Amino acid sequence: MLILVAFAVGEGALPIFSQEGFQFITGTDWNAVYGRESFGALPYIIGTLLSSAIAMAIGVPISLGIAIFVTEMAPHRISTPLSFVVELLAAVPSIIYGLWALFVFRFWIRDLIERPLYEHLSWIPFFDKTPFGLDIFTAGIVLSIMIIPIISSITREILRVVPNSQREAAYSLGATRWGTLRTAVFPYARSGILGASFLGLGRAIGETILVTMIIGNAIGPAAIPTTLFSQGQSLASLIANEFNEAASDLHLSALIGLGAILLLLSMVINIGARLMVSRMVKAVPGGRE
Amino acid sequence: MSENTEKQERFHRREVQRAMVKNARKAKIIDKIVSIFAIACVILAVIPLTSILIEVIKNGIAAFNWDFITGRPSAIGRAGGGIGPAIQGTLIVVGLATMIGAPIGILTGIYLSEFAGNGPFPNGVRFFNEVMTGLPSVVMGIVGYILIVLTLGSFSVWAGAFSLSLIMIPIVSRVTEETIKIIPNSIREAGHALGIPKWKITLFITFKSAISGILTGVVLSIARIAGETAPLIMTILGTSLFFTGFNSPVDALPLRIWRLSSQPYESAQTQAWGAALFLIMLVLVLSVALRLLAQRRGFAVKAEI
Numbered sequence: 206m207l208i209l210v211a212f213a214v215g216e217g218a219l220p221i222f223s224q225e226g227f228q229f230i231t232g233t234d235w236n237a238v239y240g241r242e243s244f245g246a247l248p249y250i251i252g253t254l255l256s257s258a259i260a261m262a263i264g265v266p267i268s269l270g271i272a273i274f275v276t277e278m279a280p281h282r283i284s285t286p287l288s289f290v291v292e293l294l295a296a297v298p299s300i301i302y303g304l305w306a307l308f309v310f311r312f313w314i315r316d317l318i319e320r321p322l323y324e325h326l327s328w329i330p331f332f333d334k335t336p337f338g339l340d341i342f343t344a345g346i347v348l349s350i351m352i353i354p355i356i357s358s359i360t361r362e363i364l365r366v367v368p369n370s371q372r373e374a375a376y377s378l379g380a381t382r383w384g385t386l387r388t389a390v391f392p393y394a395r396s397g398i399l400g401a402s403f404l405g406l407g408r409a410i411g412e413t414i415l416v417t418m419i420i421g422n423a424i425g426p427a428a429i430p431t432t433l434f435s436q437g438q439s440l441a442s443l444i445a446n447e448f449n450e451a452a453s454d455l456h457l458s459a460l461i462g463l464g465a466i467l468l469l470l471s472m473v474i475n476i477g478a479r480l481m482v483s484r485m486v487k488a489v490p491g492g493r494e
Numbered sequence: 495m496s497e498n499t500e501k502q503e504r505f506h507r508r509e510v511q512r513a514m515v516k517n518a519r520k521a522k523i524i525d526k527i528v529s530i531f532a533i534a535c536v537i538l539a540v541i542p543l544t545s546i547l548i549e550v551i552k553n554g555i556a557a558f559n560w561d562f563i564t565g566r567p568s569a570i571g572r573a574g575g576g577i578g579p580a581i582q583g584t585l586i587v588v589g590l591a592t593m594i595g596a597p598i599g600i601l602t603g604i605y606l607s608e609f610a611g612n613g614p615f616p617n618g619v620r621f622f623n624e625v626m627t628g629l630p631s632v633v634m635g636i637v638g639y640i641l642i643v644l645t646l647g648s649f650s651v652w653a654g655a656f657s658l659s660l661i662m663i664p665i666v667s668r669v670t671e672e673t674i675k676i677i678p679n680s681i682r683e684a685g686h687a688l689g690i691p692k693w694k695i696t697l698f699i700t701f702k703s704a705i706s707g708i709l710t711g712v713v714l715s716i717a718r719i720a721g722e723t724a725p726l727i728m729t730i731l732g733t734s735l736f737f738t739g740f741n742s743p744v745d746a747l748p749l750r751i752w753r754l755s756s757q758p759y760e761s762a763q764t765q766a767w768g769a770a771l772f773l774i775m776l777v778l779v780l781s782v783a784l785r786l787l788a789q790r791r792g793f794a795v796k797a798e799i
Contacts, residue, residue: 269535297777298773300748301770302546380521382529384525413723468629471628474628
């Protein structure tokens with residue numbers, strides 16, 4: 206089935222790669238006008254990677270905090286309903302995150318975070334643009350909200366796999382809770398946590414509709430972000446925006462080519478993540494599964 | 495021992511003690527900080543969920559009435575109109591996807607757990623299954639477009655159902671395999687002892703004992719695909735008409751929300767919230783009911799990724 210997927214996407218993307226060659230990946234133009242067609246995917250690759258990077262930078266520490274709270278700190282009475290709530294967050298469709306982000310959350314971000322940063326720190330090039338709310342920064346934050354349930358629930362499972370004898374050894378040496386985590390639990394769970402984060406990254410990179418609604422949808426060289434508050438575009442969001450309006454076969458093929466790049470990216474990330482998680486689960490004697 | 499060295503030693507000991515106390519205090523402070531950080535993370539994660547629920551309910555209720563649920567969308571910019579075709583379309587497309595995806599997924603799962611063993615081929619299937627679960631849904635939409643829309647020549651229910659079933663199959667097959675693995679071997683052996691052929695054991699004994707777990711997986715994946723938007727853009731396209739046939743475009747709730755939310759009219763935005771309320775009720779009711787059921791029956795529903 207995966208072969209079917211790869212084959213179909215590869216076939217559809219063939220015309221654009223034969224037309225533009227390597228330029229398709231490094232180019233920045235995006236022009237669908239008949240006779241002047243020229244397509245380059247670089248700005249959208251950057252947009253995808255940057256928004257996902259923001260999502261990871263925010264999402265991973267918070268997920269880790271949640272997983273620590275649930276496995277190491279909270280009594281059973283609190284941790285069960287809490288896991289339930291976090292998993293509900295995973296069940297909310299991304300279109301609803303998008304709607305909420307578009308009409309509610311973006312104003313919070315704009316007024317509470319972006320404005321102050323712009324007013325006080327605009328000498329840092331990252332923040333040097335009047336914030337509008339629909340930009341890469343907001344997209345990254347909403348993505349992080351979306352991947353938190355995924356990362357935290359896998360991390361929770363992985364922390365549970367760490368044998369209790371490890372913790373007891375550290376506690377008996379007089380370590381505090383943090384000391385135990387740092388010296389006894391994390392070294393054990395490191396590759397598993399890394400794998401969990403990568404799974405979240407895979408999700409963030411492929412997320413389409415939510416990003417389309419809030420990233421600002423810039424096209425061509427303008428979509429290369431110069432600041433965090435620039436309007437951008439990701440691979441998936443450009444596909445969603447233009448697929449139904451594709452003017453020519455070449456344009457369509459260019460969009461499918463974007464899909465091919467996206468497919469490759471997410472496959473590499475996913476395979477890496479699965480290998481890491483399964484190595485972790487296998488490596489722990491007495492671990493579950 | 496001279497008095498001098500004794501003094502030195504006492505001094506040393508005091509130094510060490512002081513350092514230990516200081517370290518312990520520092521460790522305790524760091525511990526406090528980490529604990530506070532963890533609790534803050536939990537609060538931060540719960541805020542969006544509450545806010546989403548509050549906003550969707552508050553704004554969505556305003557749109558709800560009988561015409562809204564059954565009526566057709568009105569012209570762009572005009573008040574009134576409903577999401578009838580979208581509800582109908584979602585039910586049809588998701589239903590068809592389930593009819594395609596669930597049997598294939600279940601059969602794959604049964605094959606993997608009962609017949610395949612641990613060779614390189616089944617392990618390869620397992621691995622690719624897992625990778626498939628993580629692929630972006632928009633890519634599945636492109637596959638549906640290339641294989642079905644281009645072949646049949648028009649956007650259609652079939653293409654949408656095909657794309658959604660591609661998302662569903664890996665999830666269902668994994669849940670099936672996991673559930674069947676839990677069924678104790680003694681049950682199967684009882685069957686073998688009675689001389690029942692293997693396919694009968696699988697069908698009437700193993701499958702029957704695993705059916706509630708498998709159903710859980712199916713419903714979970716239905717909840718997942720009901721909210722998918724991206725693959726539908728390039729397969730069923732969306733329309734404002736009711737269902738006319740399997741070979742023509744239909745509408746779906748996520749698509750309708752997307753289109754409504756991009757219109758600059760307040761009435762459209764209210765309707766988007768209304769449609770969102772309907773969708774979220776559909777999805778949350780499905781998954782909450784499932785989890786409660788699962789808890790009562792005592793099996794674990796894993797968060798699917």
